Amino acid sequence: MTAPSGLVVDAVISAFEPGDDLAGRIDSLLPQVRRVVVVDDGSPGPWPTNLPEAVVVIRLAENSGIAVALNRGVAACLEDGAEAVLTLDQDSDLPAGGVAQLVATLAEAGEGTAFSAPEFFAGVSQVHRTDGRGRRITRHTIQSGMLVPAATWERVGLLREDLFIDLVDTEFEMRCASAGLHGVAAAGLRLGHRLGTQQRRHGWLGRLGIVGISHLTLSTPFRYYYRVRNRVVVNRERMSGTFAWRLRDTLIEAIHFVNVLSIARPRRAMWRIMTAAVSDGRAGRTGRMPAQLAPVAREVRWAADVIASPDDEDQA
Known part of the structure; x- marks a missing residue:
């Protein structure tokens, strides 16, 4: 996807033994981004056979954790010229027009912005406060649904792989905050997801x-x-x-x-x-x-x- 601002966006989905419903989620994403990259985190079982031909699949030899999986996809996208990367879980549903709203929010937020994210994740608000510029500053932002520009990845680094899973997004968000960057929420945007x-x-x-x-x-x-x-x-x-x-x-x-x-x-x-x-x-x-x-x-x-x-x- 090339946004009105000229931003080139790729999406990366981490997957482990995904079901056939993954294909529908990819279908809804493809019109919104330049390409979709799915990283198989060492699934031992069958892999869906109904994925769209346009999707890029990266297969990891063993289960290495969500940070490793997402980092492999993000690195591949950045190397191929992506100017922002949207990270998603295999069971997250971003509505039509969601990427455009995230891109617009990122552009409007301006300097000091680490990433944009949906205001609601599984019905829970990710907004911590509103700053003096009217930006909805996030906290405890779930990585699924984050649109992270290349400049942020370059400044603070990729996700911390040795954590394997859990608090991977929290640690990344804290690193961003420590660098003076804050996430912003796209007003009213809801990401569907299944919690514990x-x-x-x-x-x-x-x-x-x-x-x-x-x-x-x-x-x-x-x-x-x-x-x-x-x-x-x-x-x-x-x-x-x-x-x-x-x-x-x-x-x-x-x-x-x-x-x-x-x-x-x-x-x-x-x-x-x-x-x-x-x-x-x-x-x-x-x-x-x-x-x-x-x-x-x-x-x-x-x-x-x-x-x-x-x-x-x-x-x-």
Whole structure:
């Protein structure tokens, strides 16, 4: 896509064992961008056979994490002259005209802008505040739906690959903020996406109806290794102007982790995952979760009733 401003936009989709519905999402994107690049993050199973011919597919030999997958696609696009790259998950739905709105928002925001993103991700506002120039400044921006200009990639670098998954977008956004750049939201733009499983805990606490205590949005058990470890890793980084941000996020996540531990069965299995994550984070051990923890994570069940459940989350 060449925008009125002359911006050349490519889209990169990270995929792990995608379903046939990926083809429909690509079809809706193709008219909006110059090209769509799908990066297969080492899917062990069958690959969709109905993808449009125009799509470019990059296959990774093994499951390497969302940061690696997106970086491979972004690098390929930048090398081929893309002036901005839109990153997406395989299960995100950007409406028709969404890319044009992101491009316009980016152009209007001007100097000091890191990226543009939809105002709403899965119905949740990504707007943190409105600045003196009327820009809707984002925070906790999900990478799916980010339109990042080449100048930002060049200034702050690509996504941090050793985090593997979880907080990859948060760490990138904090690096941008530390460099004096901020994300801006495209007013009213909504990106459809499936979040984690919503569950209501058993017992009297579950009957209280309090979101965050009786009703929880849960990740799959193995993801808590990455969520805990990467929180420790990110908190140990030196990024100016982000201390209060990290402190608030850590307190909120700590409450969530306590709730997760309280409903995990067997609790000792989740405790082992979380303590290993803290230990690895403090030691600076990153990358893929240790192989010996995978069977431990598969043991974990929740003492809760499913309220709403999407398909499984991002790649392992």
